[in-house]
Amino acid sequence: MKKKVSLADIAKSLGVSKTLVSLVINNKADAHGISKETQQRVKSKIREMDYHPNVLARGFRMGKTNTIGLIVSDISNRFYSRIARKIEDYAWSYGYNVVICSTEEIIEKEKEQIYFLRDRQVEGMIISTSQDNCSFFNDMYVSGMPHVLIDRVFAGMKSPNVSVDNFGGARMAARHLLNQGMKKFALIAISPDHISTINERISGFVETLSEADINIPSKWMIRAPFDQIDITVRTTLQKLFQEDDLPEAIFTLNNNLTAICLKYLTDLKVNIPQQVAIIGFDDSIYFNFTRPTISSIQQPIDMLSEKAFDLLLKQIQKTAIEPHLHSVKLPVDIIIRESSLKPDAL
Amino acid sequence: MKKKVSLADIAKSLGVSKTLVSLVINNKADAHGISKETQQRVKSKIREMDYHPNVLARGFRMGKTNTIGLIVSDISNRFYSRIARKIEDYAWSYGYNVVICSTEEIIEKEKEQIYFLRDRQVEGMIISTSQDNCSFFNDMYVSGMPHVLIDRVFAGMKSPNVSVDNFGGARMAARHLLNQGMKKFALIAISPDHISTINERISGFVETLSEADINIPSKWMIRAPFDQIDITVRTTLQKLFQEDDLPEAIFTLNNNLTAICLKYLTDLKVNIPQQVAIIGFDDSIYFNFTRPTISSIQQPIDMLSEKAFDLLLKQIQKTAIEPHLHSVKLPVDIIIRESSLKPDAL
DNA sequence: GTGAAAGCGCTAACAC
């Protein structure tokens, strides 16, 4: 693996040209009418000398790196790691590698990472952005850098994108709670407060409630900074449960929030859903065996990843993207379990 | 972003040599006594023409790609995605990108991925292998390809490696259960059956039990194939609970197994720990708020990742690795929650 | 059927 045998070494030791060897390696020998016998000689020499093409050099020469980038806020979040896995599978099947980057929701870091990947000539990127508007990506789109925005999107953006129906999902959650006669709600989101998914979920929830003439008091609209979710949720819940006036249900806006919220509700010995019901955005296998089991909005992660990769590949291959696929919004499901049921329904 | 301005373009439009531009770009201008004024001219031209160095070309020239590979069985498994995140953070801080590969526990796929990454000139790899012996890696070590084995290791291997004390962790679990007077145990592992971590955990558990003259009946030594965990666990548990003779406790050997096992125990309406206790290897935040809360062996993921990256970096930089750091084994903790307590202790 | 030579974008001796 070490000796760094090059194509030239093979050619020399065989007394043939580099062209010949290159042709054989790339299966273009037949097309060029290279004799079977020569081909065999080359092939066995390659094996003999344990030659491995320098893919980097080839990529450099051909302007193809066979690498794509995946940029998300945090690869250890299961939502993103599942996306990563799917993207990786598709990528691998097309001969691509994927480079991962976690932005920690820091806009500057995200930009830096995108620039870095671009300078390294990745052929495309799939991005769940932390930015607060699409001008950066519109420029990128105009510049011709293949990319697709995933999960988090903006109105009026030019880049191909695929997301889920956050608004509709939140609406489902709200309706489900309203249908059971609940009237008092709290909502826990993360900040920064320009994340599109979070805002769409908030809108969906809030608007649906207001159609029923219900508002969420501002003290129950909770924002936990991305890097301080744990402590924020803990102190907020502690304070909340010191008061007499409690919400009937809490809507947690992503999987981390749901988990952390449940952890501290448990610590506080709050009965779910008797004292307070809960429903989260983004499902987890664990929600099946907590007691109570946890209701949630389930996202079509596999489909999301598949569509995203497909859109990226089309750009890389310069295949036209049908207009109706340029911006895809996927439906979500509500999984009703015990945590969101009115106590008397249990 | 598109026009592909090259260093040569800058040089030409400025009427200077490429060398000059290169020196300025790489902050070597001062050392070479390039006048401040020329440097400024170059810099502003670079900005004016929106030039971005082709990092690939540079890497190609210098034999440095600033890329490392991370190879695990499944990046969507939280254990690995947390490792990935940490590795990525360290890598980024050293100017490295990380390429992820999921092997699905398929040895051939793993080898293919390693070859692929090698041919792409990654500078090093961190690998949680699915292979059943270390000869492949010993060859790799001899060949000089920087790499470190993480999590799964082999006795007598040459490659630098870092793992956790699986044997000790399983022993802790066994002792904890034995201490409470339990005598009948089941164990659920994944196959293939050459995965070192799994085997060490089995050994630790089984040996500790046998010191107390207890054996696990073979019908209670369960193996679920990696890609069929769900169905295997389900049918196994269904069958198990049709019988009168039940184990007092189940030891699940990784986070997936624990989750899936809990899911189906819940489906079967089994009372934990009254009917059967459970303790898992690998912790999860969710174990805090299930009811009962779930006991587990907690692994030092951050430390594991840090040590691994450090060992890799040393190899890349050709720094000597102190002998006692060549093979690192990290201690684990037992987190005792409700699921593993004798009913009368609750 | 096979080879020579140019060049992808960059860096680094070595000149001048």
Place this chain on the structure above:
DNA sequence: GTGTTAGCGCTTTCAC
């Protein structure tokens, strides 16, 4: 202080 030149390992046009 600045420029010339020779590659890194590969593919590809064009020639023979």
